[in-house]
Amino acid sequence: MRHQVSGYKLGRNDAQRRALMRNLISQLFLHGRIQTTEAKARAIRSDAEKIITIAKNGLRAEGNKVHARRLVAARINGVDAAKKLFDEIAPRFETRPGGYTRLYKLGMRQGDGAEMAIIELVQE
Template identity: 50%
Template structure:
């Protein structure tokens, strides 16, 4: 039994698997996306995510740890200077595995594409706020339904008849324009004098 033995063996020895994932990690950093079998892509995810985590730390020790995997100074520089800054402020989910519909021609193995989730120059999306749940209105009882329909129809008819009356009332209630103030030296007219 394989208790506490995580990961897929992929039909290879430990050294062969380690070398294969190093090669695949180099290709992923170089090209940004690679096509491989689904099982290999899922296993490569953990290797690639650890490399991005090192790039986010961005110190000398992290660069040396990344060099142990990539074994290429140019790729380490690209990882830390170009790929790592894309994921600042992002907590995980640096890679995605997309399954392809067509299997491999030779052995019918399921294929997939593994790629980084962000492209160069892409802005991080703001976090979505969940809208507050509105209270559901109570379900009308069958007896109340006809009364509500009658109420809903009645205001439409009344508003059409009341509209001209409301406009006339609004015109009557409108305050009169203020009278002109007399110029200096003139006495106010009888209309302008306040009532005593």
């Protein structure tokens, strides 16, 4: 039985899964949209939205700007992704109460039949 078991394992152990999620979220912030499998897109969606919310709240708070940047840096890879998140992405979503990402289903991948999807940041 799967009682109270949540999350996506994605066929990886804990360290590999954590690295995969960090890389996918960083690439999403750098490029604005990425194409990946539907399972991976669904897995990173909630984490990406939580990170955007942390950045948004960090822009508003006077004393917690450094704290918010450190929280974000602990969750994503790369200084460039964090810089773009705070400089461009978070101010864009300042008035939006949530729902920062959109998921498009693309159908099956030719090679192995995996369901593909595009996850992107919405334009506001």
